[in-house]
Amino acid sequence: xxxxxxxxxxxxxxxxxxxxxxSWKVGFWTFLGSECxxxxxxxxxxxxxxxxxxxxxxxxEILNIPLTSVSTFVLLMSSLAMVLALDGVRRGSKxxxxxxxxxxxxxxxxxxGFQVYEFSHFVHEGLTIPRNVFGSSFFVLTGFHGAHVTxxxxxxxxxxxxxxxxxLPPSKALSVEIAGLYWHFVDIVWIVIFTLIYLxx
Amino acid sequence: MAHEATEETGAGxxxxxxxxxxxxxxxxxxxxxxxxxxxxxxxxxxxxALSPVLVPALLTLSAAKFALVVMFFMHLRFDSPxxxxxxxxxxxxxxxxxxxxxxxxHLLPDLQT
Numbered sequence: 001x002x003x004x005x006x007x008x009x010x011x012x013x014x015x016x017x018x019x020x021x022x023s024w025k026v027g028f029w030t031f032l033g034s035e036c037x038x039x040x041x042x043x044x045x046x047x048x049x050x051x052x053x054x055x056x057x058x059x060x061e062i063l064n065i066p067l068t069s070v071s072t073f074v075l076l077m078s079s080l081a082m083v084l085a086l087d088g089v090r091r092g093s094k095x096x097x098x099x100x101x102x103x104x105x106x107x108x109x110x111x112x113g114f115q116v117y118e119f120s121h122f123v124h125e126g127l128t129i130p131r132n133v134f135g136s137s138f139f140v141l142t143g144f145h146g147a148h149v150t151x152x153x154x155x156x157x158x159x160x161x162x163x164x165x166x167x168l169p170p171s172k173a174l175s176v177e178i179a180g181l182y183w184h185f186v187d188i189v190w191i192v193i194f195t196l197i198y199l200x201x
Numbered sequence: 202m203a204h205e206a207t208e209e210t211g212a213g214x215x216x217x218x219x220x221x222x223x224x225x226x227x228x229x230x231x232x233x234x235x236x237x238x239x240x241x242x243x244x245x246x247x248x249x250a251l252s253p254v255l256v257p258a259l260l261t262l263s264a265a266k267f268a269l270v271v272m273f274f275m276h277l278r279f280d281s282p283x284x285x286x287x288x289x290x291x292x293x294x295x296x297x298x299x300x301x302x303x304x305x306x307h308l309l310p311d312l313q314t
Contacts, residue, residue, distance in 0.1 A: 021281055029284045033291025040295025044302045069243045073236065076266075080232035083274045087225055177276075184275045188267050195263035199246045200256055 014174055028178050032185050039189050042144060043196060046137040053132035057125055059201045064118065071114035072194045075149075078107035079187045082156075082180045089168050089176045097168055097176075101160040104183065108153040115146045138197065145193060148186045155179050223273060231273045238266050 015023045081103035088096025119139070122128075127135045159179055162168050168176065242262045245251050251258065272278035277285050 019281075019283060021283060025284070026287070029287040033287050033289075036288070036291035036295040037298070040298050043295075044299045047299060047303050048306045050307070065243065065246060069239065072239055076235045076239065077232060079235075079270060079274050080228060083228050084225060087228070181275055184270055187274075188270050191263055191266045191270070195242065195259050199242060199259050 022174055024174065024178055025181075028181055032181060035185060035189075039141075039145070039192075042137075042141040043192065046141050046197060049133040049137050053134045055132055057122075057127045057131075057134075059134055059138075059197075062122060062125055062127055063198055063201065064121075065198060067114065067118065068194065068198050071111050072190065074107050074114070075111045075187055075190050078104050078111070079184050081107060082183045085159075086173065086176050086180050089163070090170055090173045092170045094163060094166060094168075097163045098160065101156055101163055105153055105156045105160060108149055108156065108183075112146060112149055112153065115142065115149075119143075141197070142193065145186065145189055148189070152179075152183050152186055155182065223279070228273070231269055235266055235269060238262050238269075 017023050017026055019026070081100045085097055085100035085104060088094075088098075088100055119142075122135075127138075129136050129139045156179065159168065159176060162172075242259055245255060245258050245262070271288070277288065
């Protein structure tokens with residue numbers, strides 16, 4: 001009986017802390033708290049040097065609000081797809097999990113495509129990292145965010161492969177949930193960046 | 202708030218996890234609200250008459266989007282308060298840091314040495 005109970009408790013292959021919460025999830029939320037500070041330092045740097053550039057291009061001359069609004073919308077909708085993918089895994093639906101994970105990957109890739117286009121356009125217009133403090137702080141902040149999105153796309157791709165092979169049963173939902181937490185985090189960071197850098201110029 | 206209280210079963214429940222999750226319809230509704238708020242943000246940016254309230258309006262709308270994603274897509278609304286505490290610890294520190302530096306460098310520039 002005791003063995004059966006222990007087997008049931010560990011049926012999902014996850015470890016639990018003394019609080020009864022999965023250790024992976026506790027650790028990952030702690031990591032996300034530290035990521036807040038990481039992006040906080042980058043945003044602080046941008047805000048401190050805001051308006052300090054002595055030569056152009058300046059933000060109001062170069063930032064493309066319609067284009068960035070579309071990419072913001074794409075990233076927001078990828079968060080919806082992520083939560084629907086998790087729902088699919090929890091329901092044990094391979095079809096839903098595969099479909100929505102694929103949508104997350106496509107939308108994440110579209111967002112990265114917009115960023116690559118934006119960066120190349122800015123460089124073509126003369127805005128580079130050493131050009132002025134706006135260029136330095138802008139490229140570092142949005143570049144690190146883009147790197148996070150890239151990691152997320154790779155992570156989602158591995159989950160998609162697992163789902164296609166039938167290796168994402170409901171007992172593995174926590175793994176997808178943690179990947180989802182990461183994906184939603186890069187989304188909320190972009191919500192802040194879009195407002196502070198693009199809309200409040 | 203209309204959502205299915207579909208408690209986790211099995212090992213998670215046995216370990217006392219508090220998590221439940223909303224229906225797919227609810228997630229679509231949150232996404233629609235996020236879309237509308239983003240559209241309003243962009244509209245506020247382009248309407249000259251709103252320029253005096255641009256900064257507070259955009260910060261409020263952005264905070265609303267942030268809260269919706271964290272509470273419902275990241276499930277903090279339904280999950281253990283321990284996760285909320287872990288996340289808020291970093292978030293509050295980061296917000297205070299950004300706020301303090303903005304005040305120091307832009308609102309009180311005379312204090313710089």
